[in-house]
Amino acid sequence: MSFLEYQIKTVPGGIRKILYLNWGLVLLLVAVASMGFLMLYSVAGGSLQPWAEPQMKRFAAGLLLMFAIAMVPIWFIRNMAGVAYGISVLLLLAVEFFGEVGMGAQRWIDIGPLRLQPSELMKITLVMMLAAYYDWLDTRKTSRPLWVLIPVALIAVPTALVLIQPNLGTALMLLMGGAAVMFAAGVSLWYFGAVAALGAGAIASLFTLRDTPWQFLHDYQYRRIDTFLDPTTDPLGAGYNIIQAQIALGSGGWSGKGFMQGTQSRLNFLPEKHTDFIFTTLAEEFGFIGAFSLMLLYGLIIFFCLASAIQSKDRFSQLLLIGIGCTFFFYLAVNLSMVMGMAPVVGVPLPFLSYGGSVMLVLMVAFGVVQSAHVHRPR
């Protein structure tokens, strides 16, 4: 059942919408972002510059953007999903040809004062597009091969574009975010089982074919995998980041070394301490208590999204909320696994804590959409 079939009367109108926002979610976001400001202040050696203050300004702007988007009716967003997806793909193509290459091969384009990474935007628009697709699709056709191939293509195009940037982390997240929506939409489990089996087979052959004429990775790529599996084999090279991050994490202990007392981050032993590895500083300075609290807050945010999805009766809203919740989860799951040494270093930021404009902006847009779905849910 789609929105047009609901009684629109029951949806709050005008300024009264503000009262119907999910204020609990807003509070959670502010709490997590504040932890981020605190950590950015700390890693700068007790200074608002150069990271904490710009991040605060961005978050404030992001909040306003979120409220603005929350006012937009969810059905309008659904109708714009195709357009948003198209623009995102075009932007990805644009950066491929005109974009600037920075550290770690992330590509961005400058739009006035804004430095936008289309790959970040893509994470949300892809989820929107897939949700709209399954809202439109007759549910009986969901698991038919042809109708499965279309969303696979929708996922594959941006994933391929991001992969050649190259940005393995984002590509992986697009893949998983898309798969999550397809899974929620009810695509047959056989497809997922087949893909999982294929993946396992690929990984198995990757290792069994090593040192044979048929190996399909370069030697240096194998060495990277080795370094991930055992960082101590290259303690001053590629393994350095992982080892130092783990030392920072572990040395935090139960209650941490205290605010601004983290020796690993203050003495620059930590790589990327204000971006991808900011969690290690948090864990070092606030210990297990601090780190686990943050994980609980993240858990609550995801819980809000999923609970909202289950409550909603609108298929688009449901799929969109699940997609956004999962994308958010993938951000932190990949980041945390990476800093804890459970996954290779792929360059995925920690939402709301890592310093960076695009991620912040895209996440606030996403939560704006979440709020819109909440405000405009049929009652």
Added chain:
Amino acid sequence: MRRTARDTEANARKVSRRALFLGGAQAAFIAVLGARMRYMQVEEADKYRLLAEENRINIRLIPPARGLILDRGGRLIAGNQQNYRVVITREETGDVETVLAKLAEVIPLTPEMLDRTRKEMDRRSAFVPIVVADWLRWDDLAAVAVNAPALPGVNPEVGLSRRYPLVGDFAHVVGYVGPVSDADLAELEDPDPLLQIPKFQIGKIGVERWMETDLRGRSGTKRIEVNSVGRVMRELDRQEGVAGADIRLTIDADVQNFVQARLGEESAAAVVMDVANGDLIAVASAPSFDPNLFVRGISQTDYSALIENDHRPLANKSVQGAYPPGSTFKMVTALAALEAGAVTEQTTVHCPGYLEFGGRRFHCWKHGGHGTVALEEALKSSCDVYFYDIAQRAGIDRIAEMGRRLGLGVRHDLPMSAISEGVMPDKAWKRDRHKAEWRIGDTINASIGQGYVLASPLQLAVMTARIASGNAVSPRLVRAIGDREVPVGTIPPLGIAPQHLRAVQGAMVAVMNAQGGTAWASRIADEAMLFAGKTGTSQVRNISASERASGVIKNEQLPWNRRDHALFVGYAPATAPRYAVSVVVEHGGGGSAVAAPIARDAILRALSDGLPPLSAYPANQRTTIETQQKNMKLRKPEPTAAESSRA
């Protein structure tokens, strides 16, 4: 496209089911992450904490201030001078070339210094300060400080470096310090970690080397926090070390300076020693060199000049040089014969100018001979034949025994480098050393301090002091280490019959104060400072029979390095001996003409408060002495306070 209500309900339920499944999976994953966090932060925390500490803490040594070396009056011989230098830190500088160019306008910089700086900078991290120039004047340092705004990253600095304000006076006694070499490290069994500090300096020779442990002190440590590239962030705590002990020598810097100046450019050595306690008042060796050159790192040109000089400035001739003592040895022969009872004071010997023995003719220095002489006359006119004779009566073993009793052929332990033991030969020594039997001819040669006998100026001074005092005084160089006075210790008597000593002493007085004595010209006119002594002239070549027949070639006609060594030993005042002196002038010619005047000046300087009073000299020599004193290049009275400060 209308759907039935039941369809939508069913679909929504399916979505909810799958959402719940996803939520469950996510919760499970977060739980896994949490467990991992707990494992690392709680179970393994200690391991990681240790690793974090190892990451950040370094232990650095603080070098202690090196002990000073002072003369007996507390005057500075070796101090720690503030070494003004300018360092540059690349990361604070910005455009290095511009700043260096500006710096060159402020202080004098050679192209080599700039090259070295650039090279060093390429090698080191950006935050390491690099020395651009050192040993600057205070004015240069001030100029850098004034121009600081135009010179970012350039800082004036003050370090401590060893400095020898008395330049060459103590170069041989005190020696110098230098950077630790691999050889130094290999020599030590358990080297002090301090020695590993780059540019740390240790004593290389002389007192600086042999009293290194006292002078060095103990290092302190500081624990510092470093960041990932090794830059020092802050000091956590420090444990101060113990500064090295100051060493006070027995030497009087003024006397030393006088003696060193008096030796001038001769290749010579002189020792002045207190006969009562063995204190060395002056230990001079000429020519000398500037030990400061070695501290800063001596240039190849300077070093070659020192090495190639045939006067061997680097050798410490006063303790290292072993010379045939010549006639200065005759007191030993005399005492040995007297103590053996072979002769008495009155025993006479006839000197026809030579002694015939075993078909060989041993000449007296005086061609015509001395006629019949007894002990006093024999010493006074230095008759060789008398000693040839009495030496045979005493026998070499008794002479050698007496020589050793008087301090010859014995190593005197002093904190100086390359101390020579000399040679006091006897029958066993020759058998051992030359695998040959001792022959009477050897005894005859030894009786006048030639042949195998070798002694250093220090040993000759000890011998003289022992004859003068009758006690077995030993030389002493260190008066106090830190606050601890070095005790003199008991000085045993020599055990020589007093009348024998008196006979020899009386003869030594006659050498100088009786008309016809070989050192009559170098007597001291002042009765209160009466001088007693003995001249010596030792051959460094063999005089062939044919040369003797045609007349011995005069020293002045020989090339410098074939001329005789001039020696003199003596003590004063003869009535109540205070100081003993020995002088050796290599290839100087005759002992009476060259060595004795130097010895007189030296001992008079030791006995008086300033320059030797002219009244102490015989009236007819005073004008010459006055001119000589005026022309001496003596050091200015005091090093300035700024130079001697320890900081």
